[in-house]
Amino acid sequence: MYFPFLRGKQHELFALRDLKDSNVLSGEILPVIEPVKYSTQLVSTVKGLLDDNRKLIMIMNPSVGTFVDDLNDNEELMEEILELMGHRNATIGYYLNSNAALEELPQLVNRCNRTLDETAVFHSDLRYLDIYEVMFAEHEAKYNFIADIKPLKRRFANNNGVILRDSFIKRTPNAEYLNHQVEWFSSDHLDFEQEGFLGFSDYSIVGEEYTESGFGAKAVAFHILYPDEAKNLWVRHFVSDSNENRADQAGKFGEALYKFVDWYNQNETALINTEGINELLDCYKNGNYPGLGMLKRYSIKHHLELVGNMLVKV
Template sequence: MYYPFFRGKQFELITIRDMADLLAAKGFVPVIEPVRESLGGLKKTLDAVRDAGGSAIVIVNPYHGDHQENGAGITGLLQEDFNGVDTISAGILLRHDMTVEEVMGCYRKHVDHHPVLVHSGFTEPKALAKELGDSMPDLTNIFVEDHAELLYRRNFGDSTRILVRDGFRKQRNADYVEMEEFSELHVTYDDLGMAGFGDFLMVGDAYTEGGGPAYAVAIHITFIDPDKDNVMYIYHFVSKDKETPTDPAGKFAQALEKLIEKLDSGTSHILETEAIKEFKGFHAKGHFPGLGYIKKLSMKHHIETLADYLG
């Protein structure tokens, strides 16, 4: 039903491991694009997903990061450590520079791992659909919405179709407005003929190799507004200090104070998740857990919020 799209950085993988039980219980399927050369963290994450009885999709031909030239290591990991594990699927990223022949070659190479096609810029949908032929009803196609509009998706109507929308408008931390709309896809995906939906959480589809100095610290918190047809919105709680790259702990405290004030207002619509409880704990103790951990908590809260909404 819900397919969160992760890039395989450290805290993204830790988020999946920490939430493996909830993801499995709700039938949520993380899609992971490995971007780090070392695959130890990925293996540990897939072990956690499998042990929890969950499912995951691993991109075997990443567009970003250390494996973009050669995904053989990822393929080897699936073949050696997850051979016969039906719940760990090979995701094939269909990019603008791929031909139908290349897609089908990758598909056949990974046929033992129930390949899932992830459409992100591919330009020959009709020819590919014809080539897939009778296998279409057993196939899952995931469409990144910005690269696969309605006419494109119609070519794969006989398959299980998932629509992924990037609801996070990434910009400099200092430039975020306090609140904006994130997505209504969790409400409307069925109306669009989709079997499920996904997003890029509060990281966004735009890939950056590493973060620069934090001139401002932002805490991104999603919420569903029942007064507005259950549309999901996102708060951006940004520190007051934005001029220098110093004192991230002090800036986190400023951003956290804004979050606590919003929670205390009683009108925030923010769900009291386990992640929010951790934020409250940091506020009570005056503790700064590090910027990566803050992002992890925001992702955790987002998943918990959708898990609550979807029952």
């Protein structure tokens, strides 16, 4: 099972919505959403997935953004989200990062009319493992997301563990990707079961680092995953060449897109023939610059559909 970790920003949410609407979101994919703020887009996307019998995890104490403050400042919004998380297909996600969890998590679970053993707990700090052992003395959480830390791997292998890694190497500025055009991404989809895990998780082609908003960069870059013959996943970076200033973003995109189409024509396979890829090809065919946000959406859609295809074929 693949648990893509997505921040609840517009284009990440819409990537999920698009794949669901096109009926290409694999049943082997259970998305994790860390909402960065309350929005009607968040609610409609989550509700659409749940009502379409899709399961998802939403983190209720996100580490970034204003989501918690948004709910605490408006009781109607709080009740709306709590009702949403009471849906049978929703799983409450929670960062175990303070002693306050002993009171907070049980209270949250009760308000959603759920039980502790239906939750997804996110572990990254060994100091709070004892808190988990107290709360879950009689049973495990439904999912235990763990960082690549040996004691956590020992504790949760074969105990509802999901390995969470940041597989994407973030480089700044974007022009730096010209020096690293092909990079290793992951083999977790091949290895997670033999390591004793229920599934695997990553931050797609966005990376764990959170930024509030983007801006016009000197170099335009987008990132496409592809499998090698052994079904390991690699990432190919497509970057513009005229990177002296921030002018002509559309022209920069055209430079990167030309490289992508040339690469695609040499590497076309059924596995990478995804909706996200076809949207990029349409941009080339129509001479269209969709904007940086849409570029991210296309790349995420490709990633999720590709991994879904890989899991079926592994």
